[in-house]
Amino acid sequence: MTNRETTAVHGPSILALAQNILELTQDMTKYFQANNLLAPTFALDSQDPPDTAEYRGLHATLKTSLEDLQRLIDGPRKWLRTFCCTGYDLGALQLALDFEFFQLVPAHGNITLEDLAEKAGLDVDRTGRIIRQLMTYRFFEELRPRVISHSSTSLVMQQDEELRSVVHYSLDEMLKATADSNICLKAHPYEAHQNQNPFVTRHGVGIFEFYKNDPDKARRFAKAMAGLRRMDRHLDYLLKDGFDWSAIKGTVVDCGGGNGHISKSLAQLYPNLNFVVQDSNADMLAEGRDSLTDELRGRMTYLQHSFFEPQPTKDAAAFLIRQCTHNWADNDVVTIFRSFVPGLEGSNPSTPLLINDIIIPEPGTWPRHQERLVRQVDMVMLVNCGAKQRTKAEFEALLKKADSRYEIRNVYDNGPLGLLEVDLRRS
Template identity: 80%
Template structure:
C-alpha cells in the first residue's frame, strides 16, 4: 500500500533516484551498455531482474509526472494523442521512414517531393513527431533519423505492427461508442467496433484484402518478437520434462511454439492443429529436417470434438481471448473427447493473459494487459479473463473440469486444467 510520503513529489523523486542507481548497477554488473538516444543504442534487456526494477521506476516516473502536471494538463495532452497517432499513420502511408536516408539526411522540401505531399504539411508533421524523438532536425529544414525512426525503417515487422494498429484498429476503436449504443448487451466476432467501421469481421476483412493480410501477418510476427519475454511462464512454470508423448497445440498457427518445445524436450512430439490451411502450410514449409518427424500439422477447428487420443497434453495459447464467452464454452467442450480418451493426468494448458485484480500489479503493467483486453473488445468482440471467469466457463463446458495450478505472475499466464474422473 502506498504511503503519503511515497506519493509526494519529493518521495517519488527520491525513489526514482534510488531505482535509477539500482538499474545502473545492474547494467554495470552484467556488462550491459545503458540505453541512450544514439542511433546505435540497443533495447534494454528483458531479464526478470531488469523488469522488476523497471516496473518500480516507471510507476514512480508516471506518478511524479501526473503530480507535477495536475489532472487538467494531463487530460488535455492525453486527449490529443489521437491527432499525433494520425500523423504517424501519414508518415507510414507516405513512407517518410524509408525516404529519410538510414545514416544521412534529407531536406524537408526533398522529402515532400519524394513523398508526393506538400512541403508545408510535411514539415509540420515531421516537427510534431520530433517532439516524441521520432526523427531529428540538427540543421534547419534538414531531417535525419532518431534511433526510433531508424528502427522503424529497418524493421519491417515492427513497422507493420504500428501501421496496422493505426490503419485498421485505431479507426475501429473510434467507433466503440456507436457499436455499444446500438448493441449495449451483445458483443462477439460478428458484432464489434471492427465490424462497425470496416463492414465485415476481422478474418473476412483480411481474406478480402491480400495486401493488408500480408501486413497483418508481418505485424503478428513482429509482435511475437517483441513479446518473447511473455513465454517464460509457459516454459518455466509447467514441468514439460515430465511429459512423454504427444502435445496437441490447438489453434497453433504455424507451430512456432511447438517447434521450440520439440527442440527443448526430445521426449515430446507435437501435433499443430489450426483451421487456417495457409498457416499450417507455412509452418510445415519452414520446419527443419531435425524436427520433421516430431512436429506434424493437421487441419482442425477447436470448435469441433478433439480427435487426438492418448495425448500427453493439450495446449491452447492466446486463442480464447478472440472469442465471446459462449464461443469459449464451445472451445472447452471440444477438448472433452480428447481428454476422456487420454490419461487422467493429461492437462489442458490454457496460455493466455489472466487479468489481475485491480491494484495487485503496478499500474503500468496492469494497463498493458487491460489494453490487450481493449484490443479484443474492438477487433473481435472477445476479452481477456480473470481466473474466476476462466473457471466459470470451464465448469459451464463440463462440470468435471478442475483448475489445479495457476501461474499468473507474468504478463501471459498459464492455467493447468484437468478433467476429473
C-alpha cells in the same frame, strides 16, 4: 490524519518519488555495469535494453514512480489535456507511415524538407508540420534548419519492417475501429461477438473476413503478428518454465497453433515430447511444415482441425491452447472448451488442458503500468473481436459451463501471459 495515513491514502509525495527514482536509476546503472552493458542513449547506434527478468523488475518499479511523478507535477487538468489529444499525434504517425517518411529519409544521411515532400508526394507545409510534431516524440531530427535525419526511434522503424507493420496496422485498421466503439456499444449494449463489435461497425465485416478480402493488408497484418511475437518473447516463460514439461512423455496437441512456432521451441527444449499442431488455416500449417528442420521433422506433425469441432486426437500427454480464447466471446469459448472433452476422455486421466493466455489480475495487485498493458489488450479484444481477456474466476465459470468435471489444478499468473493447468475429473 498522520503523515503515514496521508501517504497511504494519497500516495507518496513529489520528493519521496524523486528520491525513489534516483535510487532505482542508480540500481539500474549498477545492473548495466555488472553485466558489461551500455546504458541506453538517444544515439543512432544505441541498443534496446536487455529483456531479462532482473531488468524487467527494475524497469517496472522505476516506470511506476516516473509516471506518478509526472502526474503529480502536471496535475489532473494538464495531464488530461495532453492525454485526450494523443489521437492527433497518432494521426501524424500514421501519415508518416502512409507517405513513407521512414523509408525516404536516408538511413545514415539526411534529406531536405523540400526533397522529402517531393518524394512523398505531399506539399512542403504539411510535410514539415507532420514531421516536426513527430520530432517532439524523438522521431526524426532537424539538426540544421529544413534538413531531416533519423533519430534512433525512426531508424528502428525504417530497418524493422515487422515493427513498422505493428504500428501501421494498429493505426490504420484498429485505431479507426476504436473510434467507433461508442457507436457500436450504443447500438448493441448487451451483446458482442465476432460479427458484432466496433471493428465490424467501422469496416463492415469481421476481422478475419476483412483480411481475407484485402490481401495487402493481410500481408501487413501477418508481418505485424510476427513482429509482436518477436517483441513479446518474454511472454513464453510461464509456459516454458511454469509447467513441468519434463514430467510428461508422449504427444502434446497444440490446438490453434498456427505454424507451430511455440511447439517448435518446446520440442527443442524437451526431446522426449512429440507435437501435433492443429489449426483450421491450411496455409499456416503448410508454412510450418515446410520450415521444419531435420531434427524436428520426425517429432512434429500438422493436422487441419478447428477447435470448435470435437478433438480427434487421443492418448495425448497434454492439450495446449495458446492466445486463442481471447479472440472469442463467452459462448464460443464454452464450445471450444467442450470440444476438448473427447480428447481428454480418450487420454490418461492425468492429461491436462493447458490454457495459455492473459489472466486479468485483481485491480491494484500488479504495478499500474503492467496492469494497464493487460487491460489494454482486453480493450483490443473488445474492439476487434467482441471478445475479452478473462480473470481466473471467469475462466473457471466457462470451463464449468462447458463440462462440470473441469477442475483448475494450477494457476500460473505471475507473468504477463498466464497459464491455467486444467483437469477433466473422472468419476
